[in-house]
Structure formats: structure tokens, C-alpha cells
Amino acid sequence: MSDNPQHNLPEVTLARGKDKRLRSGHLWIFSNELIPTAERPEPGEIVTVKTSENRIAGIGFYHPNSLIAVRLLSRKPVAVDRGFIATRLQQAILGRESLADATNAIRLVHAESDGLPGLIVDRYGDGLVLQILSAGMERQRDIVVDVLREMLQPRFIILRNDHLMREREGLTQEKQFLIGDASEIPVTITENSVTYLVDPLEGHKTGFYIDQRDHRMVFRRFVRPGDRVLDAFCHFGGFAMHAALAGAGEVLAIDDSDAVLDFTTKNIRQNGLEHIVSTRKTDLMKWLPEAAGSGKERFNIINLDPPNFATNRKSVGPALRGYRKLHRAALELLEPGGILATSSCSHHITEDAFLESVTRAGRDSKRRVQILYKGGHALDHPVLPEMPETGYLKFFIFRVVDID
Numbered sequence: 001m002s003d004n005p006q007h008n009l010p011e012v013t014l015a016r017g018k019d020k021r022l023r024s025g026h027l028w029i030f031s032n033e034l035i036p037t038a039e040r041p042e043p044g045e046i047v048t049v050k051t052s053e054n055r056i057a058g059i060g061f062y063h064p065n066s067l068i069a070v071r072l073l074s075r076k077p078v079a080v081d082r083g084f085i086a087t088r089l090q091q092a093i094l095g096r097e098s099l100a101d102a103t104n105a106i107r108l109v110h111a112e113s114d115g116l117p118g119l120i121v122d123r124y125g126d127g128l129v130l131q132i133l134s135a136g137m138e139r140q141r142d143i144v145v146d147v148l149r150e151m152l153q154p155r156f157i158i159l160r161n162d163h164l165m166r167e168r169e170g171l172t173q174e175k176q177f178l179i180g181d182a183s184e185i186p187v188t189i190t191e192n193s194v195t196y197l198v199d200p201l202e203g204h205k206t207g208f209y210i211d212q213r214d215h216r217m218v219f220r221r222f223v224r225p226g227d228r229v230l231d232a233f234c235h236f237g238g239f240a241m242h243a244a245l246a247g248a249g250e251v252l253a254i255d256d257s258d259a260v261l262d263f264t265t266k267n268i269r270q271n272g273l274e275h276i277v278s279t280r281k282t283d284l285m286k287w288l289p290e291a292a293g294s295g296k297e298r299f300n301i302i303n304l305d306p307p308n309f310a311t312n313r314k315s316v317g318p319a320l321r322g323y324r325k326l327h328r329a330a331l332e333l334l335e336p337g338g339i340l341a342t343s344s345c346s347h348h349i350t351e352d353a354f355l356e357s358v359t360r361a362g363r364d365s366k367r368r369v370q371i372l373y374k375g376g377h378a379l380d381h382p383v384l385p386e387m388p389e390t391g392y393l394k395f396f397i398f399r400v401v402d403i404d
Contacts, residue, residue: 009048010041012062012070016052022072025386027112029060029070040064043170044135046073046080061117061136066169071117071134085140086147088115093151096380105189105198107210107380113390114382118169119144122206124187124198127156127180129206133165145178156180160206164311175201186263192217194241196267202259204307209235212305212343213378215395219303220246222339222372222397227300230254230333232284232326237264237277239303239341244276248301251277254284285322288329301339302330310346319349320357327361331369331400340369340398347392354394368404373397 014022018033029049040062041047047062049070059080060072073080092114096106109121111133118134128148132138145157157178166173177184186197191213200207216238223229223246231240234253243251253268255261261279268277284306291297304326309319323344330340344354355371362369375395377383383391 009046009059010062011048011050012037012041013050014052014057019051019057022057025384027060027072027117027384027387028068028389029072031067031069034069044137044139046136048077061134063135063169066135071112071136073115073117080140082143082147085116085143086151089121089144089147089151092116092121095382099380103189103191103213105191105196105208105210105213107378110381111390112387113384120206121148122200122210123152123154124189124200124207126154127158127184127187127200128152128154129158129160129200130178131160131163131206132171133163133169135169135171138169138171149179154179156184158200160200177201191238194238194245195270196236196238197263197270198236199259199263203263204235204260209238209305211345211378211381211393212238212395215341215343215375215378216242218373218375218397219243219341222341223248223301225249228252228298230299230302232288232302232304232330233306234264234279235260235305237267237279239305240264240277241268241271241273243301243303244273245271248276252280252299253277254280254282254287256281256283285325288326288333292329292332297333298335299333299338300335302334302341304330304340304342306343308346309344310348313348316348316353319346320353323349323354323357324361324364327358328364331361331365331367334367334400336400336402338400339372340400342396342398344394345392347389349394351394355396358396358398367400368402369398370401371396372399 013035015035043063045062048059049057051057058072058075060070062070092109099106104125106123108123109119118137120131122129159176161174189196198208220242223243225247226249229243229248229251231253234255237253240251240253264279268274309322310316377393
């Protein structure tokens with residue numbers, strides 16, 4: 001596959017003055033930063049990157065038709081073989097050992113942040129879910145699967161290659177079992193004493209919002225006995241159930257998917273919370289503003305965890321307008337002193353822009369808010385400080401205050 005010694009690799013050269021970002025620690029090289037050549041390597045080939053002074057800058061996955069022309073694997077001239085992949089996987093997996101007592105749903109590999117660009121590996125119980133997002137990692141797939149089987153001996157491995165990013169790399173979309181079959185689903189996971197049935201083949205992302213683990217526990221601390229709570233875009237009911245366990249008097253969990261709400265209902269029942277949490281299927285982009293306008297609904301706490309509104313830079317404007325619409329409606333639905341928790345899972349939406357969507361919604365609704373908590377990724381979703389692209393999750397908790 002790609003175990004050629006470094007000196008036999010194809011070479012690409014950075015244009016003069018285009019190595020500043022690379023030297024700062026970033027791991028991507030964009031197409032306009034390379035000197036054009038008549039013959040270009042194939043998508044996913046491993047190449048040696050050289051500076052304009054003919055020094056080796058590193059090796060990485062190359063793609064001739066992508067804006068990201070090179071995804072750096074190493075700044076050293078090493079052979080990318082089975083040993084290299086195994087070392088990176090082992091390092092990533094060992095780094096998550098501290099989470100084992102809290103949950104059996106863990107992100108084991110977080111792509112570039114773990115030195116394996118384009119590879120996501122999530123553990124659900126005794127099984128694994130893989131997502132491959134780069135042409136280079138696609139070429140390494142057999143090695144990755146073989147090493148993971150040897151290291152972890154999973155009961156099942158699911159390939160969730162249904163992400164939009166694959167199309168940008170010229171890769172087909174697919175979902176399949178590499179080990180095991182549909183009898184493994186649903187999978188039971190435990191997270192901070194709450195149990196969930198999840199669907200890693202059809203559920204959002206790779207089956208569950210693992211990245212919100214820490215925020216569910218933080219959210220729980222703001223619930224007071226008897227509170228009326230709304231969990232909007234509830235997915236499998238994580239925030240809703242934590243609110244109930246914290247003493248909420250009534251929790252309403254809303255989503256627009258029958259499949260999602262089926263799992264939510266099962267999760268509520270198996271945790272013995274059906275007397276507190278109820279579900280409703282509706283389009284929240286319509287229901288929230290209508291409920292705010294009617295004056296018939298009021299809540300003490302609202303959680304908003306919508307899907308990714310901005311999948312590319314062109315969609316940032318409409319996404320921010322969508323967030324502002326949701327935030328305004330939520331603020332109008334809150335009782336005085338109420339709590340709003342809200343999230344964005346797009347790296348195209350900056351923290352400042354997301355925060356502004358809340359403050360502008362506050363002005364629209366004539367309600368002032370305080371920031372009580374600001375969070376990011378769970379511990380198993382590390383972010384490289386030199387690469388903001390490895391971070392995407394924004395999470396805030398606000399309180400409505402009367403201080404005008």
C-alpha cells in the first residue's frame with residue numbers, strides 16, 4: 001500500500017514564502033501553497049513535502065483535486081507502514097484509558113489531533129465504529145482494521161463512511177459491518193451512571209453525541225427541584241434524562257425524527273424516568289418561534305443542541321441567522337432567571353460569531369443574559385492549538401437576568 005521508503009516517495013514543493021503556517025505547527029498544506037507540476041501524484045498517495053530551499057518539510061497524504069492538497073503525517077522522513085499506523089493507534093488509545101471508569105462509549109482516535117488525518121474511531125461497548133474522511137486514510141484502511149482487531153478484539157466493526165467530507169475527497173459513501181452483523185444493534189452503553197441504547201449504524205454522527213458527555217453533567221448542576229425543562233433536538237435524550245435525574249419536575253424532549261424518538265423513549269424507560277420525561281415529534285425551527293409567540297409555554301431551563309447548520313463557509317450566514325432565530329425563541333420561552341444551554345457543532349462557526357447570535361437574540365427579545373459556563377470538547381476529542389480546524393464544538397450556559 002504505502003510502505004515505500006521515504007526516498008522513493010513522490011515529491012511536492014512548497015512555493016516560496018508559503019511555509020509560514022506549516023512552520024507554526026499546522027498540518028495542512030493547501031493547493032495554492034504548492035508549486036504546480038505537470039505530473040501529480042494520485043489521490044491518497046504519500047508524498048515528501050519539500051521547501052523552496054529543497055529541505056524536507058515532512059511527509060503526508062496528497063490529493064490533486066482537493067483544496068487540502070497535503071495532510072501532513074510527520075515532519076520527519078519516516079516510512080508509513082504497519083508499524084507507523086500501529087504506534088499512532090496505540091498512543092491514541094492509551095491516551096483515553098482514564099475515561100474507562102465513566103463510560104464505555106469513547107472516541108479512541110480523533111483524526112489529525114491524533115496524527116491520523118481523516119480517521120475517526122469510536123468505541124461503543126465491545127464494538128468499534130470507523131469513519132474514514134481522507135483518500136490517504138482510505139488507502140490505509142486494511143492496515144487500520146487489522147491493527148484494531150489485533151489490539152482490541154472487538155465484537156463488531158462498523159464502517160460509517162457516510163460523511164459529506166468523503167465526496168470532497170472523491171470517495172464513495174457507504175455503511176457496512178466489517179465484523180459482525182445487524183444482530184449487534186442496538187448497543188447498550190453507560191455514561192456517568194446513565195444507560196443508553198444507541199444505533200451506531202444509523203444514528204447521528206457515529207451513533208451518539210459522545211462529544212457532549214461532559215456538558216451533560218455540567219447541565220445537570222443547573223437544574224433545580226421542580227424545574228420545567230425543554231431538551232430541544234434531544235437526539236437520544238441525554239440532556240433530558242440528566243435533567244430528570246437532577247430533580248426536574250417535568251422534562252419535554254423534542255426531535256423531528258421518529259427513529260430518534262423511538263430510541264429516546266426506550267432510553268427514558270430503561271432509566272425509569274418515564275414519569276418525568278415525555279417526548280414530542282415536531283419541527284423545532286417552526287415550533288420554537290410559534291410557542292414563544294403564543295405565550296402558552298414557559299420553561300425554567302432550555303437546552304438547544306441542533307445538528308450542524310454550517311457544513312461549509314458558504315452556509316455560515318444562513319446558519320447564524322438560524323441560531324439567532326432559535327436563541328430568540330428560547331429566550332422568550334424562559335422564565336425570569338431561566339437557564340439557556342446551547343451548542344454549535346460546526347468548526348465554520350466561530351465562538352465569537354456563535355456568542356453574538358445569542359447576544360443579538362437577547363436584544364431582539366429584550367432580555368439580558370449572563371454567561372455562566374463555556375465549554376468545548378470532551379476529553380477524548382483533543383484539539384491541536386495550532387489547528388483550529390480540529391476543534392468544532394461550542395457550548396454555553398446562560399442565565400436570563402434583569403439588570404437594566
